[in-house]
Amino acid sequence: MFKDIISKLANMVEQRFVHKNKLKILHNELDLIMKEQSHVLRHIESARETVNKSKKRIAFIELEVKSLDERENLLKKRERAALKQREIDSLRHEIVNIQGNREELEDEEMQLILDVEKLEKKMSSELSGINDQLASFDTKIKQIQEAISTVHSAILPIDKEMISVAEKLPAEIKDQYKRIAHRLDRPVVIIKDCNCTGCFSSIAAKTFSEIKNVGYGYCRECNRLLFFEKA
Numbered sequence: 362m363f364k365d366i367i368s369k370l371a372n373m374v375e376q377r378f379v380h381k382n383k384l385k386i387l388h389n390e391l392d393l394i395m396k397e398q399s400h401v402l403r404h405i406e407s408a409r410e411t412v413n414k415s416k417k418r419i420a421f422i423e424l425e426v427k428s429l430d431e432r433e434n435l436l437k438k439r440e441r442a443a444l445k446q447r448e449i450d451s452l453r454h455e456i457v458n459i460q461g462n463r464e465e466l467e468d469e470e471m472q473l474i475l476d477v478e479k480l481e482k483k484m485s486s487e488l489s490g491i492n493d494q495l496a497s498f499d500t501k502i503k504q505i506q507e508a509i510s511t512v513h514s515a516i517l518p519i520d521k522e523m524i525s526v527a528e529k530l531p532a533e534i535k536d537q538y539k540r541i542a543h544r545l546d547r548p549v550v551i552i553k554d555c556n557c558t559g560c561f562s563s564i565a566a567k568t569f570s571e572i573k574n575v576g577y578g579y580c581r582e583c584n585r586l587l588f589f590e591k592a
Contacts, residue, residue, distance in 0.1 A: 364576040366529050370538075371549045371588040373526070377519045378547050383512050391505045398498040401491060408484050415477045422470040429463045537579070538586055549586040559585040 433456055440452040527538055541548035550559040555569050560583035564572070572578035578587045 363529070363531055363534065366526055367534075367549060367577050367586065367588050368590065369526055370523060370530075370586075371551055371590075373519050373523050374547050374549045375551075377516060377523070380512050380516045380519070381546060384509060384516075387505055387509050387512065391502065391509070394498055394501050394505070398495065398502070401494060401498075405484075405491060408480060412477055412480055412484075415473045415480075419470055419473050419477070422466045422473075426463055426466055426470075429459050429466075433459045433463075534577075534586070537584075541585055545583070545585065547585065549588060550580075552587050552589050557583065557585060557587060559583050 436452050436456050436459070440449055440456070443449045443452060527535060527542075530538060538548055545559070547559050550557060552558070552564060552569065552572065555564050555566075556562065557564060557580040560580060562580065562582040564580070564587070568578060568581070572587055572589045576589055578589075579585065580587055
């Protein structure tokens with residue numbers, strides 16, 4: 362009778378293994394899509410950060426230019442009121458420096474304005490496609506999450522039944538089964554072509570003959586419970 366129990370366990374283990382592989386594939390797909398989604402979002406965020414930094418710099422330049430204008434006007438007033446040529450020359454020199462600095466700032470501001478306009482135009486043209494791409498990601502993520510949930514739902518009754526069936530095994534086999542199940546996903550496997558289908562090591566002819574007679578045995582490499590299924 363316990364041969365039938367081992368056979369049933371072996372079949373359930375294989376069913377569970379198939380579902381577990383599906384989960385791995387689904388999780389890999391989910392990770393890949395979420396990475397692509399994250400890449401797109403980072404691209405958008407990076408572009409927005411660049412625009413914001415440029416706009417802040419433009420605002421700062423405008424304040425600097427205003428401050429330079431005020432300083433220049435003050436110096437011109439002092440120049441008109443100055444009596445000594447040395448003082449006039451010094452004021453004029455400072456005015457020239459201010460005008461040079463202001464020109465550099467205004468050139469930088471103009472370039473920033475052009476860069477911002479170009480980047481915002483590019484973002485605007487890409488936004489529709491990006492939104493469609495993000496919506497597609499969301500749909501795929503939802504579909505995969507639903508598929509993962511479905512597979513989990515399929516595994517749960519198998520797990521419960523495996524626990525129930527394992528309890529019917531003879532004590533010595535049950536103890537070995539539980540030890541293997543604690544560390545391996547497939548504690549019971551079928552022998553195929555004289556090989557353990559768990560670790561794929563070959564089964565010695567003598568051992569294989571014994572397993573054929575008894576109906577079950579253990580793999581000397583991975584210690585899995587081996588089941589021989591008659592054709």
